[in-house]
Amino acid sequence: MRSEPAGLAPARQQEILRRALAAKLVRVKDLASDFGVHEMTVRRDLETLAEQGMLERVHGGARLRERMSEELSHQLRAARNTEAKARIARAALALVEDGDTVALDASTTALALARILHARKVAAIVSGLDAAEELAQSGVPFELVGGTFNARARSFVGVLFAEAMARLHPDKVFFSAKGFAAEAGFTDPHLPEVGAKQALLGSGGMNIALLDASKFGRRALATIVPAGEIDVLVTDGVPPEEVRSALAAADIRLIVADAA
Amino acid sequence: MRSEPAGLAPARQQEILRRALAAKLVRVKDLASDFGVHEMTVRRDLETLAEQGMLERVHGGARLRERMSEELSHQLRAARNTEAKARIARAALALVEDGDTVALDASTTALALARILHARKVAAIVSGLDAAEELAQSGVPFELVGGTFNARARSFVGVLFAEAMARLHPDKVFFSAKGFAAEAGFTDPHLPEVGAKQALLGSGGMNIALLDASKFGRRALATIVPAGEIDVLVTDGVPPEEVRSALAAADIRLIVADAA
């Protein structure tokens, strides 16, 4: 009886989510027997769903996160490429120490870091609506830097943002970009967004870029910062040679997150 | 092994909290028999809830902490009385004209207004996480005034908030309060929240209070503003005589939203 219809993992996880929305609680045993699959498999599914912030793991099963029920639309949107982003976020978390003040930009990669930030005793500074929601839910104390709402990235930008940010000095700043190339540095296509990222990066702390491997060699409209101004780059795959030498030239520490 | 319908531990604890909100006191014995679970288990639940600061342990049971009754129940509060709040919000919307800039505080009543604000062509200024989410969803352009996150009301407060607000001058400011009485004016129990509301109300626009009828004659820890500083009061029931005369004395326009 192996040729079950709903085969692959994503389909099963989708169905688990659907059932979790109906009943607020799902149990490992039920799911396992209903899908005709090993309990271990269900646990792994629940684990990945929990990592994406969809569910909250409890003993014997999982429940959906309280606020989730309404607005899972962009959570689903943000679930694209989650695996790579989560891996990068875990590697980035290793750079955070208890007592730090960390700033996060409004990228989905930084959002993945926000999801696991409760593992450290830190104060945070965020500039995005989703990261704020995430930290509010997990009880991490934070400052939100306000400003004009930018629907594209669900972030805050503009004059108010720059002025407020000028008063803050986090220890570590985590940010992402649309592209990174040797000559152009870190780039992004949206100008207000570029300004906000610059304000974050100019706040004096250690600047840490979070980039998945697809960003290497790409270039968008405007430069956020040249390579020289950042301290660490966390990614999920070994970058091409020309990028590696640019990093070495700028004395940037490269961290490649591996699957584990 | 009887445990059939009861949920896992966290679900039980949440239900205990829910019941503690309804009755001010819950007893170990009742909970144990109602959940079909050992008394010892209930005690452990109460202990963890007490550790999280939700409940206060007393002999034979537990009582919910006063400050918690607002804090934790924010979403319950939002769900409670929605009808009255929606009615008030509809009446308030009539005061908004296309082209206005309107500011909303972080109250659940102002949130009800945010939900229907897309009916006007306005720009908004908000100070609460939920209102921001609401406006983002409905596509209303807005500024979020950032600051230190305050879990109680899911709002932003503090130095950054005051400084940013000092630069903004909305046409109309909608706010709510915990109580309104003739001598004390508008009051609220949470000081940072009071500071934020003052910053909003001092921004120079028309100040409009949104109060459901239960707030009349009540008084909380700190005064936000005396009655004299507001221009309009929108409510859902005719206030008692002493409040009416206070309003008349301060030259405040009173709007009573009716069921329609």
Place this chain on the structure above:
DNA sequence: GAGGGTGTTTGAAAATGCGCGAATAATGTT
């Protein structure tokens, strides 16, 4: 197309941890 890595998904079983109940001791309440 056969062979052979390499990676991914799933199942199996041992080791560990957690939730819960029961009994007993300690403590508070009246």
Place this chain on the structure above:
DNA sequence: AACATTATTCGCGCATTTTCAAACACCCTC
């Protein structure tokens, strides 16, 4: 002092974590 409530400790059973191996799909190379 009599009694109710709570703290402690132990043990059982289920859930979870870990680790290892089988099954399967892919991607090369030849």
